[in-house]
Amino acid sequence: xxxxxxxxxxxxxxxxxxxxxxxxxxxxxxxxxxxxxxxxxxxxxxxxxxxxxxxxxxxxxxxxxxxxxxxxxxxxxxxxxxxxxxxxxxxxxxxxxxxxxxxxxxxxxxxxxxxxxxxxxxxxxxxxxxxxxxxxxxxxxxxxxxxxxxxxxxxxxxxxxxxxxxxxxxxxxxxxxxxxxxxxxxxxxxxxxxxxxxxxxxxxxxxxxxxxxxxxxxxxxxxxxxxxxxxxxxxxxxxxxxxxxxxxxxxxxxxxxxxxxxxxxxxxxxxxxxxxxxxxxxxxxxxxxxxxxxxxxxxxxxxxxxxx
Amino acid sequence: xxxxxxxxxxxxxxxxxxxxxxxxxxxxxxxxxxxxxxxxxxxxxxxxxxxxxxxxxxxxxxxxxxxxxxxxxxxxxxxxxxxxxxxxxxxxxxxxxxxxxxxxxxxxxxxxxxxxxxxxxxxxxxxxxxxxxxxxxxxxxxxxxxxxxxxxxxxxxxxxxxxxxxxxxxxxxxxxxxxxxxxxxxxxxxxxxxxxxxxxxxxxxxxxxxxxxxxxxxxxxxxxxxxxxxxxxxxxxxxxxxxxxxxxxxxxxxxxxxxxxxxxxxxxxxxxxxxxxxxxxxxxxxxxxxxxxxxxxxxxxxxxxxxxxxxxxxxxxxxxxxxxxxxxxxxxxx
Amino acid sequence: xxxxxxxxxxxxxxxxxxxxxxxxxxxxxxxxxxxxxxxxxxxxxxxxxxxxxxxxxxxxxxxxxxxxxxxxxxxxxxxxxxxxxxxxxxxxxxxxxxxxxxxxxxxxxxxxxxxxxxxxxxxxxxxxxxxxxxxxxxxxxxxxxxxxxxxxxxxxxxxxxxxxxxxxxxxxxxxxxxxxxxxxxxxxxxxxxxxxxxxxxxxxxxxxxxxxxxxxxxxxxxxxxxxxxxxxxxxxxxxxxxxxxxxxxxxxxxxxxxxxxxxxxxxxxxxxxxxxxxxxxxxxxxxxxxxxxxxxxx
Numbered sequence: 011x012x013x014x015x016x017x018x019x020x021x022x023x024x025x026x027x028x029x030x031x032x033x034x035x036x037x038x039x040x041x042x043x044x045x046x047x048x049x050x051x052x053x054x055x056x057x058x059x060x061x062x063x064x065x066x067x068x069x070x071x072x073x074x075x076x077x078x079x080x081x082x083x084x085x086x087x088x089x090x091x092x093x094x095x096x097x098x099x100x101x102x103x104x105x106x107x108x109x110x111x112x113x114x115x116x117x118x119x120x121x122x123x124x125x126x127x128x129x130x131x132x133x134x135x136x137x138x139x140x141x142x143x144x145x146x147x148x149x150x151x152x153x154x155x156x157x158x159x160x161x162x163x164x165x166x167x168x169x170x171x172x173x174x175x176x177x178x179x180x181x182x183x184x185x186x187x188x189x190x191x192x193x194x195x196x197x198x199x200x201x202x203x204x205x206x207x208x209x210x211x212x213x214x215x216x217x218x219x220x221x222x223x224x225x226x227x228x229x230x231x232x233x234x235x236x237x238x239x240x241x242x243x244x245x246x247x248x249x250x251x252x253x254x255x256x257x258x259x260x261x262x263x264x265x266x267x268x269x270x271x272x273x274x275x276x277x278x279x280x281x282x283x284x285x286x287x288x289x290x291x292x293x294x295x296x297x298x299x300x301x302x303x304x305x306x307x308x309x310x311x312x313x314x315x316x317x318x
Numbered sequence: 319x320x321x322x323x324x325x326x327x328x329x330x331x332x333x334x335x336x337x338x339x340x341x342x343x344x345x346x347x348x349x350x351x352x353x354x355x356x357x358x359x360x361x362x363x364x365x366x367x368x369x370x371x372x373x374x375x376x377x378x379x380x381x382x383x384x385x386x387x388x389x390x391x392x393x394x395x396x397x398x399x400x401x402x403x404x405x406x407x408x409x410x411x412x413x414x415x416x417x418x419x420x421x422x423x424x425x426x427x428x429x430x431x432x433x434x435x436x437x438x439x440x441x442x443x444x445x446x447x448x449x450x451x452x453x454x455x456x457x458x459x460x461x462x463x464x465x466x467x468x469x470x471x472x473x474x475x476x477x478x479x480x481x482x483x484x485x486x487x488x489x490x491x492x493x494x495x496x497x498x499x500x501x502x503x504x505x506x507x508x509x510x511x512x513x514x515x516x517x518x519x520x521x522x523x524x525x526x527x528x529x530x531x532x533x534x535x536x537x538x539x540x541x542x543x544x545x546x547x548x549x550x551x552x553x554x555x556x557x558x559x560x561x562x563x564x565x566x567x568x569x570x571x572x573x574x575x576x577x578x579x580x581x582x583x584x585x586x587x588x589x590x591x592x593x594x595x596x597x598x599x600x601x602x603x604x605x606x607x608x609x610x611x612x613x614x615x616x617x618x619x620x621x622x623x624x625x626x627x628x629x630x631x632x633x634x635x636x637x638x639x640x641x642x643x644x645x646x647x648x649x650x651x652x
Numbered sequence: 653x654x655x656x657x658x659x660x661x662x663x664x665x666x667x668x669x670x671x672x673x674x675x676x677x678x679x680x681x682x683x684x685x686x687x688x689x690x691x692x693x694x695x696x697x698x699x700x701x702x703x704x705x706x707x708x709x710x711x712x713x714x715x716x717x718x719x720x721x722x723x724x725x726x727x728x729x730x731x732x733x734x735x736x737x738x739x740x741x742x743x744x745x746x747x748x749x750x751x752x753x754x755x756x757x758x759x760x761x762x763x764x765x766x767x768x769x770x771x772x773x774x775x776x777x778x779x780x781x782x783x784x785x786x787x788x789x790x791x792x793x794x795x796x797x798x799x800x801x802x803x804x805x806x807x808x809x810x811x812x813x814x815x816x817x818x819x820x821x822x823x824x825x826x827x828x829x830x831x832x833x834x835x836x837x838x839x840x841x842x843x844x845x846x847x848x849x850x851x852x853x854x855x856x857x858x859x860x861x862x863x864x865x866x867x868x869x870x871x872x873x874x875x876x877x878x879x880x881x882x883x884x885x886x887x888x889x890x891x892x893x894x895x896x897x898x899x900x901x902x903x904x905x906x907x908x909x910x911x912x913x914x915x916x917x918x919x920x921x922x923x924x925x926x927x928x929x930x931x932x933x934x935x936x937x938x939x940x941x942x943x944x945x946x947x948x949x950x
Contacts, residue, residue: 028791033803040807151931153883155890156906156924159913167914211380213423219378220418221438221487222410235428254798258887262910273891276806288803292795311428311471338683 011307011314018300027079029292034075037285043067047279048091078285087289088282092275097286101268105290107177108267112256114183115191120245123195127202128237132229134207142199149196154255158189158262175264182263190259194248198241205240209233239310246302253291323354324392325495325527326375326414331389333370333379333551340599344370346551346606347389350529352495352544357521357528359542359559361535361574365595367551368531372416372497375529377406394494412442415488416497421481421505425472431483432458432468435490442491457486461516478509485517492524499531514540535578539563544631547571550596550606557632567634567644569611605637613638680944687940693933697749704750708743725918732922735905736912741919744900745926751901752930755816756882762820764874767827774828775835776858786832789825797822798884805893815894819881830873834866841865868945875938879931886927902927 045061087097166174257269272287307314333345418424435454455465461482502510555568573591593610608618732741774782804818886903888894895901909919
């Protein structure tokens with residue numbers, strides 16, 4: 011198992027290099043002169059030329075990229091065009107907020123979705139099944155930011171139960187976490203239901219019943235673990251969407267995470283900061299995917315034996 | 319006759335499945351009896367209702383879409399349809415157990431083999447977990463698998479070994495009735511013989527009654543005491559091994575024998591039964607076999623044949639025979 | 653005996669070949685009520701999108717500002733009310749279908765076309781072609797789709813064309829993977845081996861066997877992809893990185909509505925409902941297609 015993790019970590023290196031290259035190239039296509047952005051409209055051509063030299067902006071893009079990677083390896087993401095401070099400091103200060111929001115959302119959505127999906131499958135074609143699947147369908151069809159706006163409207167502006175923005179205390183976490191988690195809860199519930207439906211028709215479930223295992227145990231002991239295999243895949247696939255969703259959610263609730271930092275930096279044309287945020291998201295994404303793969307091995311012995 | 323004790327008695331069992339295309343009539347009045355300690359071979363083509371019969375005895379016909387419409391099933395003299403689910407559950411795996419057709423899919427892929435065997439032991443016997451695991455290992459040894467392999471998962475086993483595990487699960491609590499649904503179909507011929515030999519041996523040792531579901535007449539000859547031939551959801555001929563094999567009466571049974579290769583005369587041609595199984599949604603009104611029968615008469619199209627007994631055990635459902643002619647035989651071509 | 657056989661084969665072929673596969677799929681789809689409803693709504697939305705300029709006067713209705721009419725609640729005259737510049741929200745939301753569906757379809761088609769070619773090349777030829785293509789796809793997949801699109805939009809600037817590019821790029825790797833894996837399974841399947849054994853050429857194998865059999869997952873994914881593109885497009889517009897003002901894209905309208913949500917919540921209600929309905933119906937249609945294409949699941 012450890013060998014597998016190390017192997018995966020090593021194979022992440024070229025992928026992340028590719029990721030940074032792609033993003034660096036994309037960001038370098040941005041029109042406008044960064045030196046002008048930093049110095050403002052009143053700067054003289056000499057000042058701009060001097061700054062361009064200082065920032066090595068006249069070098070070919072790939073050389074600039076190599077220098078950027080060199081910086082990353084020594085722990086610097088470059089200076090923000092806006093504040094002039096090291097980007098990494100700002101990003102690392104905001105990052106825990108994003109992690110907190112995302113992890114609460116994941117836990118919330120998984121904890122609610124699994125029982126919902128399982129019960130819907132077991133009670134297939136009943137009112138409960140119908141109602142929860144309509145609920146789930148609405149969930150996956152709702153834009154994250156719109157749900158956030160509606161929640162603010164009802165629970166914050168009308169009822170005044172929760173704050174509409176900020177990150178002070180648990181209360182302010184509720185609405186953003188529900189917003190971010192809702193869509194994922196809906197899709198996890200749907201997958202759980204359909205994989206559960208498939209599993210409970212499987213031959214080995216019939217074997218379990220023929221052994222005299224009670225219906226409750228058939229579901230919780232035999233069916234659920236097998237049904238979790240596709241569910242975990244979907245949770246893994248969803249993480250990417252969730253990180254994207256966190257950008258919207260953080261914007262709607264003014265949550266001080268790196269998603270909001272990124273949007274603010276885009277508006278200020280602060281390229282190094284945007285670059286840093288996207289890279290941070292991508293690295294997290296890769297690590298989460300690795301965790302999901304390891305989790306997989308714990309659920310499915312067939313996969314675990316491939317991990318050797 | 320009345321003093322005979324039966325492990326299972328099925329009378330007039332009707333089972334239907336609701337599908338999008340209509341109601342599938344899987345069983346249309348199946349009668350079946352197995353004497354204690356004896357083995358009955360239930361023979362027929364795919365789709366004739368063999369597996370449904372087996373599942374009905376466990377009351378595990380998937381519902382919906384399946385539904386037991388009418389009939390009775392008695393296990394050791396007690397009707398199972400009146401029993402509450404909880405009581406039925408206690409019978410499964412203990413009084414009756416079933417070996418399923420496909421060993422590749424019949425084991426839970428995420429549980430170790432010994433856990434799967436131990437589960438049934440723990441459910442039905444007063445034993446703690448480690449004791450059950452110990453007994454599971456013994457069961458593995460019994461079916462010829464080293465006990466220490468019990469901690470492995472099904473995907474680490476070959477098909478033949480999986481089938482042995484399935485058998486070990488079925489036999490773990492020494493059931494009085496064992497339903498074996500094509501236990502060797504998925505296996506290689508050489509392993510088939512081994513598995514069959516093992517089952518025979520275990521049956522003799524534990525004095526288990528057995529329902530052997532198969533389409534392989536060779537297996538029937540090898541292991542069974544009595545034979546029921548099922549077609550279109552009905553037993554159309556039943557008798558002792560000798561009755562059915564040497565005094566064959568029903569044209570369908572005869573057809574089954576004729577479609578076997580003859581090892582003594584390798585130049586003889588196989589004579590497959592023409593046509594296909596009738597569509598179970600639109601079964602023929604009269605005898606279900608008449609569209610494929612070489613001896614079909616006008617009456618076969620409209621009237622269902624009733625049982626004609628040749629002796630106490632042997633009966634046939636066919637219009638070719640009456641009380642007298644059934645004893646003479648020779649109606650169907652040899 | 654041989655005559656018997658012949659009639660049997662004839663019987664069989666008439667029994668099983670009567671219905672073509674496509675007709676069968678369509679029949680199954682039509683039996684699924686929710687999928688039919690979804691399909692009908694999608695068609696209506698498509699018609700609204702195609703004939704947007706016929707149904708609505710863009711200059712005189714959709715972007716016409718009228719300060720005297722600003723922030724009117726829904727009424728007989730303005731069904732969905734008016735926004736802060738006095739623009740009629742009903743006209744804007746209806747016209748907005750054009751942007752969402754256009755972007756959704758275009759980006760999905762581009763992703764599929766490129767993904768299909770890349771995936772088919774990788775799967776069919778294998779070797780170093782497969783290696784290079786799939787490593788690039790791995791890199792693209794390692795960037796969460798929405799973030800990749802955000803990065804592209806941040807760099808290229810907000811415009812409809814750039815939005816289509818951004819959302820197409822993030823969809824390519826998913827489709828390339830699906831196509832590659834179904835090409836691989838089909839390539840190794842016994843019926844392709846059989847076709848090869850009777851001397852079928854590469855072209856016949858690709859067009860007769862590989863494509864038709866790999867189509868099912870692709871169609872389903874395409875339907876769902878259109879939905880997720882529309883969602884992402886709305887999200888990007890909401891962040892100010894998608895369709896620029898004054899175009900009435902649904903996400904952009906919602907972005908505007910944020911400042912007025914406390915007192916004029918209706919502004920935020922209708923565009924959101926429009927997005928939700930569109931995605932919902934695309935999902936219903938996609939689910940229905942999946943069930944119809946994969947009868948195993950029934």
